[in-house]
Amino acid sequence: MSTQKKTELEEFEPNIIGFLCNWCSYAGADLAGTSRIQYPPNVKIIKVMCSGRVNPMYIINAFQQGADGVLVSGCHPGDCHYTHGNYLARRRIATMKKLLEFLGIEPDRVRMTWVSAAEGRKYADVVREVTEDIKKLGPMTKFRREKEW
Amino acid sequence: MEQLTLPKEKLPELLGEIGSKFELIGPKEENGFLAFRKINDPKEVNLDILLSRVPPKSLIFQQTETLFTYTKGKDSKVQTPKIDESVRVIFGIRPCDARGYDIIDPVFMGKKEGDYIDPFYTKRRNRSILIGLSCNEPDTNCFCTSFDDSPANTKHVDILFTDIGDKYFVEVVTEKGEDLIKNLSKIFSKATEKEGNIRKETEKTAIEAISRKMNTEGTVEKLNKMFDHEFWIEAARSCIGCGICTYLCPTCHCFDMQDESTLKLGGRVRVWDSCMYEEYTHHASGHNPRPSRMNRVRNRVYHKFNYFPKNDGIFGCTGCGRCIDYCPVNIDIIEVIDKVKEVNV
Amino acid sequence: MVENKELIRVVEETVSRDDVKYVIGYKRGTYGFQIKPAFAYSAKDAKEFFYSPLCAKNLATYPLLEEKLPLRRGEEAEHKKIGIVVKGCDSRAIIQIIQEKGLEREDVVLIGIPCKGVIDPKKIAKRFPKQSKFVDVEENSNDEYVLEISGTSHKIPKDELLSDVCKSCEYPNPLLYDILIGEAEEEFQPEHFNRVDELEEKTIEERWEYWEKHFQNCIRCYACREACPLCYCKTCMADLLEPQWVRRSVNLSENTAWNVMRAFHLAGRCISCGECERACPVNIPLMELNKFVEKEVKEMFDYTAGLDTEEKPLLGSFRPDDPEDFIS
Incomplete structure (x- = not known):
């Protein structure tokens, strides 16, 4: 049983949605690619103009539609293209993370990071960490939609 | 009508047997209230609480119904879900809730030749055998007697159980009920006349215990005359527009249709809707024929006490009292109808 | 303790003001321990107003439910105030709404009531089921609720019927009001939720x-x-x-x-x-x-x-x- 479970876990490839801001994190991901840094392919990126644009309901919706984890990434504090969008995002995601934890959703499933346009290596590290974390947690089915549509 | 008795201690045995042969639905306590759920173990059945919070209409007119699913693209397909048509026994339904089915039947099953017949409702209705349970101790806001109904009415169920002390008095009303009884082992005994009298006595006591009464006489005619009366503004003043009264009503049957889809697949679902919501009548053009709460509260009263009697010859209310029990602002339908009577037109 | 006479007097006074459209408060409900929101358009409507520990409903919902009809050309919107009876939490709701610009301070007249906590309707209905007539409840000075049902008087320790939220309430007194009825409650140590x-x-x-x-x-x-x-x-x-x-x-x-x-x-x-x-x-x-x-x-x-x-x-x-x- 235990070996079977282990192989199942090893085979489990998590589905992670990454909301990356256009100005820093997306460019960081781009840099990771152009620098040919190897990292797991589990994070599916959705580019948003700013991490402040990430409505915390996006996270809920991602889980409903089959995501096992969500990554939100923006510019470092003080670097936001829109001066303070990332500060607003920080408050919102912090509150949502706490709320999800209280409901019984593992807090590690939602991850927030600051990745600048120059941090291609950091982006690769983040993706590696997130993928590992969520692999350990297994699939997120608590409130996934049961219907295929 | 066959009259039988069943000793109370034999009830779990009976339910166990029904459960092993058919799908058994019964009242079960959950989070402090009663709900009709599939019964796997007869011990789960709770007969102490009078009414289920959500009426058993949800068993037949489901809150969410998938009408069909489809795939997109060149080889697109439309599929209708199959409905289980095997016999299902609903145990412990109260006479007023069973009457609720009879009231909304014409809506979904048609009244005359050529009317549209809703397959989902009809199939579920036909597969269900209702074993009713009379109410010995009616609750504060019960007023079924105001509609010529009784807490031990046999008219709307297939079999009716009445608690007469250490036994249940069992009345087999319909053929469906007879078939069911025939299918079961012989744990019933013939009822004696004395037991029949106890049953009548019990019903009488229960009727006397009902303290609230709605005077429905002349309501239809009065409502005919006061559609534009300012009374409705005041009646709706305290309404906050939640849907509790309609969602918990055994005869409310409004629904909304929605297409829910992803990129490749989709489905059309039918979900409960409520006339107490602003968006219920909101047109795509932006116009809303029932723009204010006054229109919406009026519509609820009219539908139950004017449109229903005019269309089907029956009041759209069973007197279960749920809308009075759970209204957060104490809008009391009995009081509203009383006040309607007082209005000068 | 809120004197109903005093409350009625204040409501009468408020509703008689020229700039007040109506006053929202509480009246007795149709059965059991139910209360109803009451609306006074003139001084005579104020007679049915009352306050008791049963008045749990937060009336701050109503000013925002006010339906405004579209105006004809040249017509001016009516700028009249709405009076509301508020407890501590209700006044905070109004403050929050004003903060969010949902209402203007000038839109409302607040009649403040120092609150000693309200009864949980579910708890009391469970304790005294099947009351088909309205039953009022009073609070005495020994932290007990006193009520009379068909001639028998009952005394129940406050703790048993008090709403859970009220036990952890930090602001029993209205924080924003125009008129305060009675004396402000002493600060008390709220419990944790x-x-x-x-x-x-x-x-x-x-x-x-x-x-x-x-x-x-x-x-x-x-x-x-x-x-x-x-x-x-x-x-x-x-x-x-x-x-x-x-x-x-x-x-x-x-x-x-x-x-x-x-x-x-x-x-x-x-x-x-x-x-x-x-x-x-x-x-x-x-x-x-x-x-x-x-x-x-x-x-x-x-x-x-x-x-x-x-x-x-x-x-x-x-x-x-x-x-x-x-x-x-």
């Missing part, structure tokens, strides 16, 4: 089991939203079709999404009146969500809703030194 602590001690799986059980029952009647004085968005996200945030299908997934959305949108806004939980027809313990968020928001951002009309909204503002230990 125990139900949140109990849940927090559970494991993550147990917590989900708990909420799953409750969310499965949700019938999405949106009574929690309609009863809440702070859920006054013109179009709720739950009603939007494009984009559709929450599907209409009623199942665990959508119900969870709705309940998370509701709780999140009240972060830093909920003033803990407990109206949502009282209204919920399927006993979902919504205040546990609200109280938890309230606590976390206070710890993380040192923010409490409904105290100051000039405060900035929690999620629309920030401090550079907000905690970010969860960010890497």
Whole structure:
């Protein structure tokens, strides 16, 4: 049983949605690619103009539609293209993370990071960490939609 | 009508047997209230609480119904879900809730030749055998007697159980009920006349215990005359527009249709809707024929006490009292109808 | 102790003012321990007003339900005030709404009532079932509720019937009012909202089991939203079709999404009146969500809703030194 479970876990490839801001994190991901840094392919990126644009309901919706984890990434504090969008995002995601934890959703499933346009290596590290974390947690089915549509 | 008795201690045995042969639905306590759920173990059945919070209409007119699913693209397909048509026994339904089915039947099953017949409702209705349970101790806001109904009415169920002390008095009303009884082992005994009298006595006591009464006489005619009366503004003043009264009503049957889809697949679902919501009548053009709460509260009263009697010859209310029990602002339908009577037109 | 005579006098006075349209308060309900919102348009309507520990309903919902008809050309909007009877939590709801520019301070006249806590309607109905006539309850000086049912007088320790939210209330006195009836209550030491602590001690799986059980029952009647004085968005996200945030299908997934959305949108806004939980027809313990968020928001951002009309909204503002230990 235990070996079977282990192989199942090893085979489990998590589905992670990454909301990356256009100005820093997306460019960081781009840099990771152009620098040919190897990292797991589990994070599916959705580019948003700013991490402040990430409505915390996006996270809920991602889980409903089959995501096992969500990554939100923006510019470092003080670097936001829109001066303070990332500060607003920080408050919102912090509150949502706490709320999800209280409901019984593992807090590690939602991850927030600051990745600048120059941090291609950091982006690769983040993706590696997130993928590992969520692999350990297994699939997120608590409130996934049961219907295929 | 066959009259039988069943000793109370034999009830779990009976339910166990029904459960092993058919799908058994019964009242079960959950989070402090009663709900009709599939019964796997007869011990789960709770007969102490009078009414289920959500009426058993949800068993037949489901809150969410998938009408069909489809795939997109060149080889697109439309599929209708199959409905289980095997016999299902609903145990412990109260006479007023069973009457609720009879009231909304014409809506979904048609009244005359050529009317549209809703397959989902009809199939579920036909597969269900209702074993009713009379109410010995009616609750504060019960007023079924105001509609010529009784807490031990046999008219709307297939079999009716009445608690007469250490036994249940069992009345087999319909053929469906007879078939069911025939299918079961012989744990019933013939009822004696004395037991029949106890049953009548019990019903009488229960009727006397009902303290609230709605005077429905002349309501239809009065409502005919006061559609534009300012009374409705005041009646709706305290309404906050939640849907509790309609969602918990055994005869409310409004629904909304929605297409829910992803990129490749989709489905059309039918979900409960409520006339107490602003968006219920909101047109795509932006116009809303029932723009204010006054229109919406009026519509609820009219539908139950004017449109229903005019269309089907029956009041759209069973007197279960749920809308009075759970209204957060104490809008009391009995009081509203009383006040309607007082209005000068 | 609120004298009903005094209350009626103040309501009469307020409703007689030229700039006041009507006054909202409480009147006796049709059965049991029910109360009804009352509307006074003239001094004679004020007679039926009353206040007792049964008056739990938060009336701050009503000014925002006021329906404004479209104006004809040249017609001017009527600028008349609405009078409201407010307890501590109700006044905080008004403050929060004013802060969010949902109302102007000039739109309302607040008749403040120092509150000693209200009775949980579910608890008292369970204790004294089947009351087909209205029964009033009074509070005596020994922290007991006194009521009379068919000639017999009952005394019940306050603790047994008091609403859970009231036990942890920090602001029993109205924070914003025009007229205060009676004397302000002495400050008292609020209890912790125990139900949140109990849940927090559970494991993550147990917590989900708990909420799953409750969310499965949700019938999405949106009574929690309609009863809440702070859920006054013109179009709720739950009603939007494009984009559709929450599907209409009623199942665990959508119900969870709705309940998370509701709780999140009240972060830093909920003033803990407990109206949502009282209204919920399927006993979902919504205040546990609200109280938890309230606590976390206070710890993380040192923010409490409904105290100051000039405060900035929690999620629309920030401090550079907000905690970010969860960010890497």
